[in-house]
Amino acid sequence: MSTEPATTPAAALPRRLWGGAWRLVLALSVGMTAFALAHGVEPELGAGGSTGGWIALDMLFGVFLLVLYPLRHRFPMPVSLAIGAMSGFSALGAGLAMMAVISLATRRRVGEIGVVSAVFVASALTAEQIVFPGSQDPWWLMLVIMMVGTGVLILIGLYLGGRRQLLVTLREQAAGSLREQRAQLDAARANERTRIAREMHDVLAHRLSLVALHAGALEYRSDLGPGRTRDAAGVIRENAHLALGELREVLGLLRTESIGSAVEVSLPQPSLADLGRLLDENRGAGTVVGLSLPVELEADPVLLPEATGRHLYRIIQEALTNARRHAPGAPVSVTLGVRPVGRVTVRVENPLVSAAGSEVAGRRSMAPPSGLGLEGLAERAELAGGKLEAGPDADDRFVLEAWLPWKN
Known part of the structure; x- marks a missing residue:
């Protein structure tokens, strides 16, 4: 007789650690790349030209994002809003912000996705005007880029959330079929x-x-x-x-x-x-x-x-x-x-x-x-x-x- 696969917490722990580790490494890699591009290309930042101050603020917000990121599952909406508000001012935390948007989108709740996306885009546009006031690109172009990028992140999150839900449903159906099969077998034995x-x-x-x-x-x-x-x-x-x-x-x-x-x-x-x-x-x-x-x-x-x-x-x-x-x-x-x-x-x-x-x-x-x-x-x-x-x-x-x- 077949048996239900038992997944103990001890057996699932290495898989959870590995899943969190590679996501964090990917987010930090994206953030460091964005940090290098942002502060290596622009010769002058901010209205007063205080390059060191903006770099320090970028790194400080990046550390805050790194601290908040692991809490996204326990407090999904508050953490996502905080990360979205700071994301525009921290190129170092860009990868973490992207992961946060994807993570929230896996919940497949339209209201939450809409609010966080608006905060994410607004933070990026505000930072563009404050940190890089001398940019030659029109604001609407930045808006289009951010909306398209955010939309891609949301689609990725929706796909992952749907896939997870499908796996959960399939597991429940398999468990239900197994229970039904056992019940039918018990009934057949009793009838026999x-x-x-x-x-x-x-x-x-x-x-x-x-x-x-x-x-x-x-x-x-x-x-x-x-x-x-x-x-x-x-x-x-x-x-x-x-x-x-x-x-x-x-x-x-x-x-x-x-x-x-x-x-x-x-x-x-x-x-x-x-x-x-x-x-x-x-x-x-x-x-x-x-x-x-x-x-x-x-x-x-x-x-x-x-x-x-x-x-x-x-x-x-x-x-x-x-x-x-x-x-x-x-x-x-x-x-x-x-x-x-x-x-x-x-x-x-x-x-x-x-x-x-x-x-x-x-x-x-x-x-x-x-x-x-x-x-x-x-x-x-x-x-x-x-x-x-x-x-x-x-x-x-x-x-x-x-x-x-x-x-x-």
Whole structure:
């Protein structure tokens, strides 16, 4: 599983130091070049010709700009305004002033950019008139040059700010996608565990309840003759073998689906055609089961789609298991129907109490209830596009009703 890249402060520190160092070196290089050009070309500065005084003021403002420059991230607007106001009087700080404008423009706030740009241009024009009063260039030419230069700096800042924002957005999207992928994987695992539990319950609950029922009869009935004892032991052995075989089938199906293999499993899934065998097993365990089929299914049990038939089989199987566990010996009625709206229905009902006088009356199955049967059936019906409801009615009967979609 992929993991999110972790950037610790210790790991990011060298990168931040390097980024600040090369920007500072570049700004100082630009400033020293501008300082040399400004004070090396002009023979006389200022109205009074005090060349040394203007050079000292230039250097002093340059030092101030160097001190203010590192504070631009903490106080972006005040620092940028101060740097812009002094930038015109310090050729040594020209590079720092340019970096400050670019840095502010990365914030992509039009109001801040407009105010600082105006101060930056006004400072340059004012300094041009005070420091170099003898310049032959018209003031409007200086204005155009400063506006174009400032515009270029702003465009660079906007580009860098947009690029940073894009990187932040991409990182957030990547982190969100990773979290979503993990959530989907966790949900898939939870669904897989639920499916495995449902299949295990559907396969084993019926067989084990029969085993427990007959084992309980052998334990509590001391009047059984050798023949009936032998028959009960045979039922236990047969259902134990069938339980092992069906468990092997489920595990094989799960393994086949998990590895994407095309290997066929040896045992088929039950269908509605196996319903007669299921009812015979329950009748052999002492449960009186009545079955009512519609004409369509009575004539051709495999008329239903394979998945629909399997779902109906599992629903009836679990309903019979619950009846045998909670009302042993009570008669059970199973009714299948076909609705014109494209549904096949099943209704299983039995009295809430055991049948009096039955061999198994008053004695619960020795297998503890799992508590997952009806819940698993409801999930199965919902996944198949249908619905299942179960509970006691007004006549003290437990009724399970379900419908599944089917187009005849």
